[in-house]
Amino acid sequence: MPTPEFPQDAKRAVALQRQLAGLVQLTPLARLPELVAGVDCAIAPGGEEIVGVAVLMRFSTGEVVEEQVARRPLTFPYVPGLLSFREGPVLLAALAVLTLRPELLLCDGQGIAHPRRFGIASHLGVLLDLPSVGIGKSRLCGEERVVGEQRGDWQPLMDKGICIGSILRTRERVRPVYVSPGHRCDQEGARALVLAWGRGHRLPEPVHLADRLSKRQRLAVLP
DNA sequence: GCGACAG
DNA sequence: ATCTTGTCGC
Numbered sequence: 001m002p003t004p005e006f007p008q009d010a011k012r013a014v015a016l017q018r019q020l021a022g023l024v025q026l027t028p029l030a031r032l033p034e035l036v037a038g039v040d041c042a043i044a045p046g047g048e049e050i051v052g053v054a055v056l057m058r059f060s061t062g063e064v065v066e067e068q069v070a071r072r073p074l075t076f077p078y079v080p081g082l083l084s085f086r087e088g089p090v091l092l093a094a095l096a097v098l099t100l101r102p103e104l105l106l107c108d109g110q111g112i113a114h115p116r117r118f119g120i121a122s123h124l125g126v127l128l129d130l131p132s133v134g135i136g137k138s139r140l141c142g143e144e145r146v147v148g149e150q151r152g153d154w155q156p157l158m159d160k161g162i163c164i165g166s167i168l169r170t171r172e173r174v175r176p177v178y179v180s181p182g183h184r185c186d187q188e189g190a191r192a193l194v195l196a197w198g199r200g201h202r203l204p205e206p207v208h209l210a211d212r213l214s215k216r217q218r219l220a221v222l223p
Numbered sequence: 224g225c226g227a228c229a230g
Numbered sequence: 231a232t233c234t235t236g237t238c239g240c
Binding site: 040041043078079080081083086087108109110113114115119120134136137138139140141178 | 229
């Protein structure tokens with residue numbers, strides 16, 4: 001049975017994005033979240049199934065608190081701008097079985113740096129009413145721009161004269177990432193969180209670990 | 224019509 | 231995202 005919150009056709013998906021985009025809040029974070037969840041997906045060999053994982057980490061200790069995995073049949077194609085309708089359901093499933101509720105979501109993909117200002121980070125953030133940040137490895141929209149080479153250097157990601165995110169250097173000699181608020185977060189906070197969770201990789205640690213876990217789990221034998 | 228296009 | 235070999239650098 002299709003998840004009600006995720007229409008299976010592009011027409012209704014776009015309409016839902018336009019509607020939910022109105023609920024996004026770009027408010028500053030009250031405080032630095034302690035429990036953070038990184039999420040990511042992988043496609044099982046054969047392309048019939050999608051694996052979603054959530055890695056919960058504690059900021060003060062840097063420890064992994066919990067990891068959860070979910071699998072679902074793949075029912076939505078990859079369409080630029082509609083990624084959340086492909087990966088959203090399985091990611092929600094993985095997040096739903098976490099014992100502890102995260103205070104923040106770090107997502108692989110865009111937040112408001114999206115044609116309708118509603119990327120997967122925004123979508124998950126709004127549905128779960130959690131602060132969220134989108135970290136994209138490549139650009140969906142907005143103008144490309146050269147960034148300084150030091151860690152922490154950044155440039156605004158501009159689209160039609162509006163700042164929709166940041167092009168941020170998280171490591172030297174490594175391509176910058178595209179950071180944007182998902183929900184209940186502002187541009188400054190989004191950048192600060194990504195840098196605060198940097199542990200030597202291009203992506204923030206929770207997302208980096210979620211990426212590795214998903215790629216391990218996609219080959220796992222099902223019980 | 225043409226180019227661009229998260230994962 | 232996935233496929234896919236060796237290679238360069240920390």
